[in-house]
Amino acid sequence: MAGEVVVDALPYIDQGYDEPGVREAALAMVEEETRRYRPTKNYLEHLPPLNLNAFETTVIKHEFERLQSRLPMEVLSMKRYELPPPPPGKMNDIAAWNESVENSMAQLEHQATRICNLELMMDYGCEAWKCYLEVLMQLVSQAQKQLQGLRKTIQEVNWQRKSMQTQGGEKLRALEAQWVGLVSKNYEIEQACVHLEEEIHRYKYLKHTGGEAGDVPGEEQEPDIPGDNATETTAMEPTPEEPRPA
Template sequence: MAAPLQLTDVAHGEQKGWRRSQHLVDSLPYVDGLTPQEKAAVDKLIEEEMRSSSKKPTDYLNELPPLPETRFKGDELLEKEMARVAAGEPMQAMDTARYNLDPPPPTKRNDHNAWRTALDNAHAQLEHQYNRLLNLELLLKFGPDSWRLHNEALSAFVTRLQEQLAAVKQQVDTLNRERQLQHSFVTNSISSTNCNAACPQVDTLNRERKLQQHAAGSELGKLEAEYLGLVHKNMDIEAACRGLEAEIAAMREALPRDGSGSAADGQQAAAEQQQQGGQPNGVGEPAEGMQD
């Protein structure tokens, strides 16, 4: 039996107190499926059990009821065909000589009956070709509607088969549940001989564990779907950010790379500031002795 999955690391520090020497089980037996290793182990146990069994495959068939008699018993044609298939003989090929338009052989070129036979064969072939043309014209005229009706009939047939399949699956599920109940009853009956008052508590504990694990499985499925949605959203956001970064890089490439424009702007701003602030001290002022 496969060992339960165990966490090798502890989420919040080392285990202390009552958690010391305890194993954290990361498994939901009632929810999780079998791993390939566990399935291989189960198949190996089944094969060992089958090898140790005294029954042969034919013994299982002998326990089944006999097959009903066929309705075609006594049919000479079917019995002959079944004998041919049992002997492994090939099926006789279809004779296509009657579809040829061969003239009479050279030895009977002057025979009136031979020419009459060849002429009758030609008339039959001509009529057959005429019938083929009629069938093609009818197919071109009424074929689409006929195929449409045929497809509708096939769809209805498929629907009936699906309903029958669903009914059979339901019967199989019901039978499996009944077998599980019988197995549980037999197991409880066998274990009751060596079981004490703790058996009802064990059954109650197993039921509680099953309910809790199913609830945890539903919650885990919901969280997994939410996680996948967030991952998809993050991928969309990352793609949008990369697009914006590409646009910003393209805009930066479009700007002038030399500083000529910036220097010219700085000189123009300095000239405007000088005009607004006036001329410097000592420039344009009259001399002190020349004021009179």
């Protein structure tokens, strides 16, 4: 898949994360990547445009306008809780007195409703509060169960990841040891080949000149042949010449 990122880090196996300078180097790499990265695609183009006025009511709009105009907030009006008499100029006006009486009756009904609510709360408030607390405790218990389930799932994922990384680390170490062994063996084979080539060259020279082993020019002593294996030693020794027929 194009653009797929393969994460090859094994935090349970890799070492050296706590060494000084590692965190700073990683943060520097991230900062450099964010500085060089210039997105050219709008990742929100598949979404509809935002409707910022969806939840605005008339009151909220007026409040936003007040805040934008830097006007002070209006003080809470307590006029409906007052019982004012008719103004002095309308003391003999029946309509003004009727309005005052209706206001007083409304205030009286409001206070009666409050008293009724208080009496109902005294009779049934404790039971209602107990029911509310029971429902609240059930919600808390369900939330705790969900939280425990999520923590258990996270722990299982972490254990599974640790197990996979541990197995992968053991396999990597085994492959690394095998690679080191093969490289060392190849080096030994190359060294043995070099020594064998030198031996072949020397015996060819002796056969051609008819001299002895010490007569080879440029060689003061016989080169050492690595390896204690009898097969390798036998293979390195020169084969005796067969007797010529008379």
